[in-house]
Amino acid sequence: MQWRSLALALLLLRLALHGSLWLGFGPSPGLYQRLTLGAAAGKGLCRQSYGRYFAADDYGRRYGSFPRALRAQMRDTARAMFVFGYDNYMRHAFPHDELNPIACQGRGPDAGNPSNLNINDVLGNYSLTLIDALDTLAIMGNSSEFQRAVKLVIDTVSFDKDSTVQVFEATIRILGSLLSAHIIITDSKQPFGDMAIKDYDNELLHMARDLAVRLLPAFENTKTGMPYPRVNLKKGVPPDSNNETCTAGAGSLLVEFGILSRLLGDSTFEWVARRAVRALWSLRSNDTGLLGNVVNIQTGYWVGKQSGLGAGLDSFYEYLLKSYILFGEREDLHMFNEAYRSIQSYLRRGREACNEGEGDPPLYVNVNMFNGQLLNTWIDSLQAFFPGLQLFDEENPVHKSGNRYLFTTEGHIVPLDKRLRDSLWEDIFPRKSEEEKPENRLGSAEINGSCNCNRVPDERRYSLPLKSIYMRQIDQMVGLI
Ligand SMILES: *[C@@H]1O[C@H](CO)[C@@H](O)[C@H](O)[C@H]1NC(C)=O
Ligand SMILES: *[C@@H]1O[C@H](CO)[C@@H](O)[C@H](O)[C@H]1NC(C)=O
Ligand SMILES: *[C@@H]1O[C@H](CO)[C@@H](O)[C@H](O)[C@H]1NC(C)=O
Numbered sequence: 127m128q129w130r131s132l133a134l135a136l137l138l139l140r141l142a143l144h145g146s147l148w149l150g151f152g153p154s155p156g157l158y159q160r161l162t163l164g165a166a167a168g169k170g171l172c173r174q175s176y177g178r179y180f181a182a183d184d185y186g187r188r189y190g191s192f193p194r195a196l197r198a199q200m201r202d203t204a205r206a207m208f209v210f211g212y213d214n215y216m217r218h219a220f221p222h223d224e225l226n227p228i229a230c231q232g233r234g235p236d237a238g239n240p241s242n243l244n245i246n247d248v249l250g251n252y253s254l255t256l257i258d259a260l261d262t263l264a265i266m267g268n269s270s271e272f273q274r275a276v277k278l279v280i281d282t283v284s285f286d287k288d289s290t291v292q293v294f295e296a297t298i299r300i301l302g303s304l305l306s307a308h309i310i311i312t313d314s315k316q317p318f319g320d321m322a323i324k325d326y327d328n329e330l331l332h333m334a335r336d337l338a339v340r341l342l343p344a345f346e347n348t349k350t351g352m353p354y355p356r357v358n359l360k361k362g363v364p365p366d367s368n369n370e371t372c373t374a375g376a377g378s379l380l381v382e383f384g385i386l387s388r389l390l391g392d393s394t395f396e397w398v399a400r401r402a403v404r405a406l407w408s409l410r411s412n413d414t415g416l417l418g419n420v421v422n423i424q425t426g427y428w429v430g431k432q433s434g435l436g437a438g439l440d441s442f443y444e445y446l447l448k449s450y451i452l453f454g455e456r457e458d459l460h461m462f463n464e465a466y467r468s469i470q471s472y473l474r475r476g477r478e479a480c481n482e483g484e485g486d487p488p489l490y491v492n493v494n495m496f497n498g499q500l501l502n503t504w505i506d507s508l509q510a511f512f513p514g515l516q517l518f519d520e521e522n523p524v525h526k527s528g529n530r531y532l533f534t535t536e537g538h539i540v541p542l543d544k545r546l547r548d549s550l551w552e553d554i555f556p557r558k559s560e561e562e563k564p565e566n567r568l569g570s571a572e573i574n575g576s577c578n579c580n581r582v583p584d585e586r587r588y589s590l591p592l593k594s595i596y597m598r599q600i601d602q603m604v605g606l607i
């Protein structure tokens with residue numbers, strides 16, 4: 127993800143909130159308009175709800191509440207958008223990797239131009255979109271199409287391709303989706319409806335293993351243990367390969383590789399991913415505890431010294447915590463907590479409380495990893511993903527038991543499961559101390575999720591968290607008013 131566009135993010139984010147993105151949601155009246163109408167229509171009901179955070183002003187009308195009917199409408203729009211994209215991919219592009227929306231035809235790797243990394247890092251000539259969509263079909267509850275798509279993947283997709291892809295992209299998109307779909311198929315509870323596949327013989331798990339084995343050469347012949355960023359699925363690491371990788375690319379493979387290892391009972395995959403995380407961790411600055419964004423896998427030299435939360439680093443932090451939640455390894459929690467402390471000390475600027483006090487709005491900035499000095503205040507699109515995380519489908523099993531599921535960085539879904547709590551790698555990769563033993567409780571699964579949510583009044587649960595005066599402050603800061 128981290129190579130993708132570094133955007134004008136704060137401005138974009140505000141523009142998005144401002145309505146321009148809303149309008150993208152579809153036919154007239156635009157959502158922004160509907161939002162305004164909705165708030166106006168529910169006046170009697172909503173006026174009080176503006177209370178603490180929103181005065182009954184412009185901001186309150188725009189952002190103050192998110193009525194149930196509108197949420198349901200947005201859920202249906204999201205479904206319709208998915209069906210539109212999926213059907214058109216299947217009609218015009220499959221078995222190619224993706225639909226080129228301008229030409230309305232399929233697109234695969236750019237064989238004529240190997241240095242076209244934007245395309246070639248991601249498109250591996252393996253029906254990427256179909257695989258990527260599997261667990262979404264399941265969450266949407268479309269069992270007939272899920273079953274058809276799984277069969278199609280099993281019958282038509284092969285990874286024996288002369289394609290050079292990015293290890294990270296292939297992992298989060300393909301490996302993640304294959305594993306997620308496999309777990310959904312084999313789940314005895316079937317929360318999304320009947321997603322079982324007749325005569326299923328773990329084919330998706332075997333495919334995941336086949337792909338991961340093809341990625342393994344990236345972890346060989348590197349002096350630090352961090353993987354080469356790219357690998358050819360047929361021939362291994364190309365000669366004269368780039369030795370520089372971004373931190374997220376090398377350091378966020380643990381969720382998918384760990385799940386694969388634990389499902390297969392083969393520690394190899396988790397071990398190489400863990401070794402890469404430890405290598406990166408050992409290279410953090412002794413003074414600030416921060417990591418940079420680009421590193422040489424042979425020398426351990428930091429080529430990119432910028433430390434931040436966005437492109438280049440984002441999913442590294444994310445996967446330390448998610449690995450702990452999934453696998454219960456205390457080592458991962460320890461690293462996450464240390465990293466988090468450094469982030470709070472060196473990256474967070476502005477006033478202490480979000481909704482109180484004087485000073486600039488809080489902001490996570492980008493700094494020099496060695497001394498914490500400010501480099502810039504960009505926020506890129508990767509850092510701004512969070513508000514889009516939650517769908518509004520209250521009936522969906524994911525929503526009803528959110529604490530029992532985890533989304534990978536590419537949005538593939540994995541249930542918390544005792545099967546994933548058995549470490550297999552201790553014999554080859556000993557723990558430093560007893561204290562690092564895995565946590566056996568399924569920690570966050572035990573937290574009663576509905577409980578905390580229910581303490582937030584319904585009308586505030588879906589409103590933006592900032593008070594009007596602070597929204598206005600940000601608008602002024604980026605020149606919107
Ligand atoms: C994709 O794979 C197919 C079948 O293996 C092959 O014929 C085709 O040339 C490949 N396309 C690209 C762009 O590599
Ligand atoms: C399932 O998906 C297919 C393909 O998008 C669609 O034609 C069908 O109507 C969907 N079924 C349901 C119940 O949503
Ligand atoms: C990568 O590092 C290896 C080992 O240090 C070196 O032999 C090779 O030339 C480097 N590759 C590039 C493209 O710099």
Ligand SMILES: *[C@@H]1O[C@H](CO)[C@@H](O)[C@H](O)[C@H]1NC(C)=O
Binds near residue numbers: 409410411412
């Ligand atoms: C941090 O300190 C250790 C030992 O004190 C040293 O070996 C290591 O090179 C230092 N790391 C950095 C990035 O300066």
Ligand SMILES: *[C@@H]1O[C@H](CO)[C@@H](O)[C@H](O)[C@H]1NC(C)=O
Binds near residue numbers: 574575576577580
């Ligand atoms: C979770 O909390 C809700 C509301 O307090 C309660 O009704 C429910 O029984 C609790 N569920 C569990 C599993 O403890």
